Amino acid sequence: MAKNFKRSYKFALKTSIYISVFLTLISALFLYVANAFEWYFLLIYAVSCFIFSFFVIQYRVEHFIYKNIQKIYNNVRLLDASTLRPGQVTSDMATLTREVEKFAEGKKMEIEALQVRETYRKEFMGNVSHELKTPLFTVQGYIETLLDGAMKDKAVRKKYLNRAAKGVDRLIYIVKDLDMITKLETGDLHLKMQNFDMVEVVQGVFDLLEMKAAKKNITLTFDTDYEPVWVHGDIERIQQVLTNLVVNSIKYGKNDGTTEVNISDYKMDRIIVRVSDNGEGIEKKHIPRLFERFFRVDKSGSRKEGGSGLGLSIVKHILEAHNEKIFVESVFGVGSEFSFTLEKSKKQSEIGSETNIF
Structure with missing residues (x-):
């Protein structure tokens, strides 16, 4: 049976006292009327009533309450109630109430x-x-x-x-x-990690998208001239990240605009790559959902421009697979900046420790 019935002991004790006092008074009155009143007999009778009443009441209360509460626990456990721990069945109503409230809050x-x-x-x-x-x-x-x-x-x-x-x-x-x-x-897509020059990858993306940018007379450029910047990652996937970000900047950029890439130190062992444009920008309310699959800020306009609607979601997942971060800053009507971090190669880290290459 249950292990913890302290509250039922208290209940049985008080109830037994009430019953014993009542029966003793009735018996005393009966003996007084019969002229056979003996105080020691009455005391033995009172103690006997108390002990008998206590154990009977305690047993009945435990059995009744435990039986019903056990049903509640069993029914709740069918719902995989991890908050109600096995072996903790109790007749304490306050404890039970707290556990049920905790369970209800978790389920809510x-x-x-x-x-x-x-x-x-x-x-x-x-x-x-x-x-x-x-x-x-x-x-x-x-x-x-x-x-x-x-x-x-x-x-x-x-x-x-x-x-x-x-x-x-x-x-x-x-x-x-x-x-x-x-x-x-x-986790089924395995990354092929290697050292590569980030500047070369960015330039390759610019060359690939040059014709697409030319249709809107958008200039693809670095913010300055760079020496090789060596990083560690999956070159094909990082190229895909850059391609998706630059394609988006062209898609939502203004005619005669600019898409600019900046590479700078982020931490001792990491760089940050920023892709910024002076396009239409993104409203603040849309930013938290940008990386959801198929989410489009301007559904009609985006579909006219083509694409699967999965580009930014893929970008996020690729960078998470690299254990890297992506950031978004945008002012509606002014432009947007997407940036992500990448681990420096050991070669680049050694060069960076000697001098600031950016």
Whole structure:
């Protein structure tokens, strides 16, 4: 049975006293009327009543309360109530109340967390559906048009097949990005760590996106001339991080604008890379959600510009896989700055200890 019944002892003691006093008084009155009153007999009778009453009441109270409270504990444990520890069943109502309140508070927090997750899940599924639906319907429309007779016209056939191919490419692009995020979250994507020159990687990204930037007459540039800056990481993934950040700066940048990259010391063993632009900027209320999958500040405008809506989410996961940080600063209507840290290579750390290279 239960281990802790201190409160029931107190209850049994008081109740036994009340019963014993009552029975003793009745017996004394009876003996007085019968002219057989003996005080020692009455004392023995009172003690006997008390002892008998105490044990009977204590047993019944323990059995009754424990039995019912045990049912509560058993039912609560079915809900995996880790706050109600095994072996701590008690008939103390105050203790039980505290434990149940603690349990209820924990479950309330769990329910609130589940509600947030459910809202996110619904929004995520809606976004996935929308992102996949658009290219799927595009491909379906062109193929159905060709099957309905447009295939006979060679010019139309070629044009529609090219457009359908673009829709398929977009689908593949989205699926690949989703696959990468899944691998990053589950740890299935292994990083190939090596030493490389960060300046060279940035310049490579500039060269890759030069034509895209030229369409809006946006200049891609360093803030100053740099000597090689050696860092340690997965060069392909860091190039992907830079590419996504620069693409975003071009996508949301103003015509005739500038995307500038700055590299500087962050700590003794780390550098920080800043990608800044003078584009439209981001409202403060949107910043906490920037790295969510498919989250778009301007849903209509962003979709016109293309992309999977997963770029910043991938950036965050890649940097977390490197155990690095990413920061965002933005003023709406003025511009934005995304920055991230990277570990210096041992070679760069030795050079940096001798002199400040930046």
